[in-house]
Each structure stands twice: as C-alpha cells, then as structure tokens.
Amino acid sequence: MRAVAAAAAGVGLDLAFPGVGWWPAAPLALAGLFVLLRGVRPAVGALVGGLFGLGFFVPHLGWSGIYVGPGPWLALAALQAAYIAGFGVAVALLGRVGPQRTGQLMLMAPLWVAQEAARARTPFGGFPWGRVAFSQADSPALGWAWAGGAPVVSFVVASTGALLAVAAFEMRDRRGRAHVTKNPATPLAAVVGSALLMAGGALLPLGAGGDGEPSRSVSVAAVQGNVARPGLDFNAERRQVLANHHAGTLALAADVRAGRVPAPDVVLWPENSSDIDPTRDRLAARDITAAAEAVGVPVVVGAVLAEPAPRVSNATLVWSPLGEVTDSYVKRRPVPFAEYVPYRSFFRTVTTQVDLVRTDFAAGKGAPVINAGPVRFGVAICFEVAFDDQLRDAVRQGAGVLLVPTNNATFGRTDESLQQLAMSRLRAVELGRSVVHISTVGVSALIRPDGSVTSSGGHFTAEVLSATLPVSTALTPAARLGAWPETLIGAAGFAVPGLVMARNRTARRRRRR
Structure with missing residues (x-):
C-alpha cells in the first residue's frame, strides 16, 4: 500500500x-x-x-x-x-x-x-x-x-x-x-x-528595486518562424527554417512601414533559426542581411557554426543591417546525449541510438551576454535557462533584458515547451528582468519582470511578437545572494x-x- x-x-x-x-x-x-x-x-x-x-x-x-x-x-x-x-x-x-x-x-x-x-x-x-x-x-x-x-x-x-x-x-x-x-x-x-x-x-516587492534607477525601455520584436514539420528532422528541408524567419522579418518590416506596429529597436530570432552557418554560407548571410536591412535594426540569430572543427557550436549572433556580426555568444552547456555524447564509445555498447547525435557540439567559454541595439541581453540558450547561475551571471555583468532562444520542434506538441516557458517566467521574477522567450515553433512569450506574460504565441504557428519592455540594471536580492x-x-x-x-x-x- x-x-x-x-x-x-x-x-x-x-x-x-x-x-x-x-x-x-x-x-x-x-x-x-x-x-x-x-x-x-x-x-x-x-x-x-x-x-x-x-x-x-x-x-x-x-x-x-x-x-x-x-x-x-x-x-x-x-x-x-x-x-x-x-x-x-x-x-x-x-x-x-x-x-x-x-x-x-x-x-x-x-x-x-x-x-x-x-x-x-x-x-x-x-x-x-x-x-x-x-x-x-x-x-x-x-x-x-x-x-x-x-x-x-x-x-x-x-x-x-x-x-x-x-x-x-x-x-x-x-x-x-x-x-x-x-x-x-x-x-x-x-x-x-x-x-x-x-x-x-x-x-x-517584485522587480530589481534599484532606487533612483532611471526608467528605460526597449521595443523588441521576436519572430517565431515555425518549421516544415516537427521531429528530429525539423531542419531536413534545407534552408526552410531560415526562410521562414526571413519571411517573418520581412512581414514585420512591411507592418512597420504601414504603421501597424511600432518600429523595434532589435529583432530576435530563436535557437536553430539558421542551422546553416551564415558566417560561411553566402546565401544564408544574404538572407539574414536582407532581413536586418528591411527592419533597419540588428537581428539576433540562433545559428549552428561549423567550428571548432570537427565539432560545431550552438551560437547566438548579433547581425547588423550592414551584414556584420557585431557580437556573439556560444552555448556554454550543450545537452548531454542530445547535443554531444560523453564517452561515446562506451555508451555505443549500451545503445546505438547515441549515433543519432552525428556531430558533437562544443561548449562555449564566453560570458552569457550580447550587445544588441540599445540593450545588453543576458542569454540562456534553451536548456541553459534551467540553471541558476546562467542568467544570474548575465545580470551581474550588466544585462538589462534576458533572452531565451530555444527550439522545441524536436519535442512535438508535448508539454516541454510550456515547462520551459515557466522557467523563463521564474527567471524574470528572480532577476527583476524582462524576458524574451522565443522558440522556432512556440510557445514563445514576452515576459515582464513580475513574471506576467505581455504577449505570447501559439504552438507550431508562424508569428511575430512585439512589445515595449522595461530595462533594468539593478540587482534583486536573489542576484546578489547567488x-x-x-x-x-x-x-x-x-x-x-x-x-x-x-x-x-x-x-x-x-x-x-
């Protein structure tokens, strides 16, 4: 019993x-x-x-x-x-x-x-x-x-x-x-x-609570481009995911010109929005540059970089309208058995499914912050949002807004995306920061420092989320105590x-x- x-x-x-x-x-x-x-x-x-x-x-x-x-x-x-x-x-x-x-x-x-x-x-x-x-x-x-x-x-x-x-x-x-x-x-x-x-x-008293801190805000647009189909082969149709995010950004630019939405200070794409390395592929670079030119502001791109060979990197790139990468962050915590296989030869004797991970991702070593538009963003790529120190390190290094780019296409229509969104909402309260939680397929959301969702998308839909979010550099007790x-x-x-x-x-x- x-x-x-x-x-x-x-x-x-x-x-x-x-x-x-x-x-x-x-x-x-x-x-x-x-x-x-x-x-x-x-x-x-x-x-x-x-x-x-x-x-x-x-x-x-x-x-x-x-x-x-x-x-x-x-x-x-x-x-x-x-x-x-x-x-x-x-x-x-x-x-x-x-x-x-x-x-x-x-x-x-x-x-x-x-x-x-x-x-x-x-x-x-x-x-x-x-x-x-x-x-x-x-x-x-x-x-x-x-x-x-x-x-x-x-x-x-x-x-x-x-x-x-x-x-x-x-x-x-x-x-x-x-x-x-x-x-x-x-x-x-x-x-x-x-x-x-x-x-x-x-x-x-939620929020960073910095006495005397000047009131600041940033206008953001987050593009959820969707994929051709869910599953492990979500990017099997080469360039389709990149094309979806490119098209979503061009549509955003058209809406801005028509006065239907305010002009953003920065546009944010999710993890794996370009699984083709745009620093090496001319066509991928052309499409991202065209998107940034259309909106006239930096586009933050989730890209897979073909380095350090023979491994690859899960990166967040700040792409300017001039076609330049002005800042970047490489994921510090690749997911074991999903992005890399530890002790591959040993675990292959247990199951050959480890070979579904064809190429190991390398761990980044840089600070989890990027400068994009008028704001310094703290970045947690997908799985990293679950770790306490990831975004805490970012706010201690001056991040005024938090960015969680993720790709949930490999988990279908399960609760995984909602579980992850709940983590981003907790981080907003914990660190007194607005959070842009942007996924390839959803559920994406723009979150205020009190954990409330000001704008959200659907699941396996193509959408653009826009909002003006508060920016802060003050530290909450949680950020100070570590x-x-x-x-x-x-x-x-x-x-x-x-x-x-x-x-x-x-x-x-x-x-x-």
Whole structure:
C-alpha cells in the first residue's frame, strides 16, 4: 500500500506543472511523500523515494521519448528518480539520529532542496528539469524567487508540504486511527502556517528595486518562424527554417512601414533559426542581411557554426543591417546525449541510438551576454535557462533584458515547451528582468519582470511578437545572494540532526555522572 501511495503522490506532483498546471498539487504531493517517509528504515526510504520519483518523472519527461522511443526517456526518468530514492535514504538515516516527529518532518524540506541541488549538478553537468520551483509560475509562491531564486521557492513549497504533513500526523494516533489531538490548535496552526508561507511570496516587492534607477525601455520584436514539420528532422528541408524567419522579418518590416506596429529597436530570432552557418554560407548571410536591412535594426540569430572543427557550436549572433556580426555568444552547456555524447564509445555498447547525435557540439567559454541595439541581453540558450547561475551571471555583468532562444520542434506538441516557458517566467521574477522567450515553433512569450506574460504565441504557428519592455540594471536580492540560499538551506538539513545528536550525547554523559 505504501508503494502504491508513493507512486501516486509522484504522479500528483506532475499535475502541478504545465500543461495541467494545478500548482497546489506540489505541496500536497510532497506532504504525501513526507508522511510516507517518516520513521521508515533506509531500505523502505529508498523504495518510497524511488517510486515517488518514477511516478513523477516518467510522465513529466514523456516529451524526451516522443521521437527517439521509450529507452532514453525511461533511462532518464530512472536516473532522476534515483536522486529521490537517495533523499528517502537520507531522511531515514537522519531521522534516527536527529529530531523526532515534527522536527523530522520539517527537516525534509531542506533535504529536498539538497536533492534538487545534487540533480542540478550531476552527472555530466546536471539536469535541473522538474525542480518544484518550476511548477509555481502561477502561484503566489513565485514571489519568493525575488528573495532567493528557485531554491527558496522549492524550499517554501517543500516546507508547506512538511507543515501539511505535521497537521496530518497530529490528527492521527500511532495506529493510524483518527483522534482528537491533545492540542487542537497544533494542526490548525500548521495548516494556516502553510497557507501564509505560500501567500507570503505575493507580498514581496517584485522587480530589481534599484532606487533612483532611471526608467528605460526597449521595443523588441521576436519572430517565431515555425518549421516544415516537427521531429528530429525539423531542419531536413534545407534552408526552410531560415526562410521562414526571413519571411517573418520581412512581414514585420512591411507592418512597420504601414504603421501597424511600432518600429523595434532589435529583432530576435530563436535557437536553430539558421542551422546553416551564415558566417560561411553566402546565401544564408544574404538572407539574414536582407532581413536586418528591411527592419533597419540588428537581428539576433540562433545559428549552428561549423567550428571548432570537427565539432560545431550552438551560437547566438548579433547581425547588423550592414551584414556584420557585431557580437556573439556560444552555448556554454550543450545537452548531454542530445547535443554531444560523453564517452561515446562506451555508451555505443549500451545503445546505438547515441549515433543519432552525428556531430558533437562544443561548449562555449564566453560570458552569457550580447550587445544588441540599445540593450545588453543576458542569454540562456534553451536548456541553459534551467540553471541558476546562467542568467544570474548575465545580470551581474550588466544585462538589462534576458533572452531565451530555444527550439522545441524536436519535442512535438508535448508539454516541454510550456515547462520551459515557466522557467523563463521564474527567471524574470528572480532577476527583476524582462524576458524574451522565443522558440522556432512556440510557445514563445514576452515576459515582464513580475513574471506576467505581455504577449505570447501559439504552438507550431508562424508569428511575430512585439512589445515595449522595461530595462533594468539593478540587482534583486536573489542576484546578489547567488548560490548562498541553496547552500545554507541544504546544509541545514544535515547540520541540524548532527547538532541534535551532539546535544543528546552530551545529555547522556551528564546523566552518567
């Protein structure tokens, strides 16, 4: 029964994320997990955590197998579930030496943050997808990102779950029968406290909050050009994706001349809008230059560069109306097993599907910022938006607006694009910046610093999004604090039981005297 409940709670957590998007499911699912883990042995903790992880990650990552089959999808889900199994073991072990009952339940929140931190860093650079914080884009808890980033949002949601678990235990006796608690105020206080904790994020002053910072704005146009067909071969019809974005920009220029839309300061294209290297291909360069000339402003292009040979690079190029590349950024975190294959010869013995990645992408080493038009943009290409330090580094280097160019064509009509958009909305609040989230196929959006969407596109449509967005160079508390909140929260999950154990040992020694 415990095993079935654990898997069901994991499925419940997935309901908090887009496309269902019922965010209260996150604290409720974690409350269920915490109840199932209290007082268990390490082996049971591993089983409960692992089944919860599979119940969550199998549906949550279903998009990863849409075109490559169930093997890679289920392997990725199992790997991520293993971290939650480890969380279950840690809870069981620390519960034996640390606080009991209420104390043990509340310690599960920082341990959950520590588990997410480990997933975000290991192996092969980590996989932060599925962090609880990313389920809260429409929740009042989103505001906590301003104070301490995604780790603090996850901590708040996990702490809410822990308080709900406390309330549940206070209403039941050791044999599982409902009873009137000795202190009826305790479960009520736990439930009220959980609600206040989640709602507290709505009271925080969102935005960078720089006193005296002059009011600035930038007019942007983001072109979602669409592809000929979804799937791994989205760019099989050579030049078609580039042609789509070229045509969308020419249509934008016509609308500007006719007075239907305001003239932009910069035009932004998504990742892979030119899979042909325009720095080497004359026709690709001609089309991009023609688009920039038509609008009379720089066009920011997502391009695949044929360097450093024999590898390639996933780059964002600032292309001027004169046909010059005035600035660039190369993706620092290529996706393992999607953009490069680590230990290829070894993994080929496991599955020949690794050879679907024909050429490895090289990791860039430059700062994640570009100067385009009147603004310095912080850039996170696709998968990079899930990492806390990527855009935080950018705003610390003066980025006034954030750019997330992405290509979702390889995931079809799944929830992957909505999951990623939720991450961009959290980054807007966390860093006090407007975000241009632009995809080849959608769902694209222009996001204000409070996380609200001012303009959005459809899925597998050709559209141009336009808006005037605020620009800021001030730093939020989350940007200033960096990784410290995550470090301190995670450390507390292990330090508190250690302190309790030391205190208990001291007390026993005194009694012996």
